[in-house]
Amino acid sequence: MADHDPDSDSTPRTLLRRVLDTADPRTPRRPRSARAGAQRRALLETASSRRSSSQTKMTTRRHSHGARSISRSAYVQASGHLKEQTPRTLLKNILLTAPESSILMPKSVVKPVPAPQVVQPSRRESSLGSLELQLPELEPPTTLAPGLLAPGRRKQRLRLSMFQQGVDQGLPLSQEPQRNADASSLTSSLNLTFATPLQPQSVQRPGLARRPPARRAVDVGAFLQDLRDTSLAPPNIVLEDTQPFSQPTVGCSPRVYRSPPCMPHTGAEDTELAAGCKKRSSGPGMQTNSPEKLAQFLAGEAEEVDAFALDFLSTSSGVSGEDGVEPLQDGVEEAEKRMEEEGVSVSEMEATGAQGPSRAEEPEGHTEVTEAEESQGTAEAKGPGASSGDEDASDRAARPELVSSTPESLQARRHHQFLEPDPPPGAAVLSSEPAEPLLVRRPPRPGTTGPRPQQDPHKAGLSHYVKFFSFYAKMPMERKALEMVEKCLDKYFQHLCDDLEVFAAHAGRKTVKPEDVELLMRRQGLVTDQVSLHVLVERYLPLEYRQLLIPCASSGNSVFPAQ
């Protein structure tokens, strides 16, 4: 228990002392160490109490001297139990033995220094293992110490400078005859090895040493391989997501959410069938076509056409009841008039089988596929003639399955289309083709406003808000939940329009003005006395809309927007 100078209360020594104060001793040999520990603790407490008071160094020296003399006895007792190598004991030994400061100390202090030094040489050696103390009489317990003293080691290193100073001063004074050899050897060895505390630690604990960052050399081969892999990927994407058809797929997707149960099924079936047709057609096409690239091109076009046909399918799926089915049938009839003689085979197949109205949509889709492909192949329309007549008769009847028919018809068609210069005109025809069936189809639908304009943009607009919903929610959502959101939005729109009408009527107007909408928002509780409409506009709307809504003065005494 040495010491402590009140001057340097925050020395490592004091810190260690506090550590020792607070922690409990846990040595196996309780009875012996308990006594010593109790004595030590008592001495520590007294020393600490003295430490807290600010005193001159000399007085503290005397106090510490007194404490030391007492502690010396305690340590002499404990010295017999050198085998208890607890960190506590070791640290205490350090505190005892190491002189505090560089101030010259009276001889009385010197005496206790070598005594405890000699008594606890083994401990100190193990505690300051880095100092490599070699003492003849005591075994160096090196194994236990380093692991235990890891936390204290840092503090020890901090105190080394003080220690060294003290030892330097203690060295000339410690010429006591009694344990001269030991002390001198100790101090000399101490002096020698102060400079190398860090290295042995790293040797003992290789993990703690700072290693240079391991940098792997760039594997050029792997890099090039990755490049090649990624370059392979895009072509698939290009095929699947061609620009002109992105919109129909977008239009398709919200429709997937729709309530009519049969629709999703038919939609799924149609996609599967279309894909199957595509594959089957491309398969036999590949085999039979002499110019293979022709077949590939046709297959590619078939994909695009299928994608477009899906759009037609989905639009047709939007048809309620058979009203839409019939006009579509009529439209398909007219389109089929452009079919070639292969259409005869188609009509034959059409004559077979009778399907219900739900199935009617499938064959419609496939007839669209077929007629699109056929028309693509036949830039020169050959006389439809009997083929169309046959088809008209069969059209009114339930549509047969064209699933199996389409690949065969496609195959048959390909036989005839070899001779035609397909690729350039095919592309041109294809681009014009999608437009024409649309135009062809619109006039035959006079009665119905067409569910398509009803649903498509409505769904598209609602999906806009649904996206906002999922964005604000920041959580994954179910599809049904999104459908529910759409329904809620519909209801909200209805309420909104009713309210706006009431407000406008109240103001005697027939036009709904922004003031009405502001009043609505105020009633909803969005606009309050604290939160004004402009604040909301600034918060939620982008800049361009803000300029339109909030009047702003500009140069020349003009306000935009004009009030």
Place this chain on the structure above:
Amino acid sequence: MALSTTVSQRKQIKRKAPRGFLKRVFKRQKPQLRLEKSGDLLVHLSCLLFVHRLAEESRTNACENKCGVINKEHVLAAAKVILKKSRG
């Protein structure tokens, strides 16, 4: 017009107001009324706020049920509350 690209979020939200859609919906509902040009922007704003409140409420519902996914029931319960609130 304005496209906002958020770096933090995965998706990019287009903040464009579907003005044509709103006008069409209003016309379909109330063909006898007319809507002023800036009016639909405010309608869009009110819809945004409605959706915002709905999302917050359904997220709260989902978190209360300790679900990681927003369910239909959460949305339904939230919609009842929010529609009542925004009745005006």
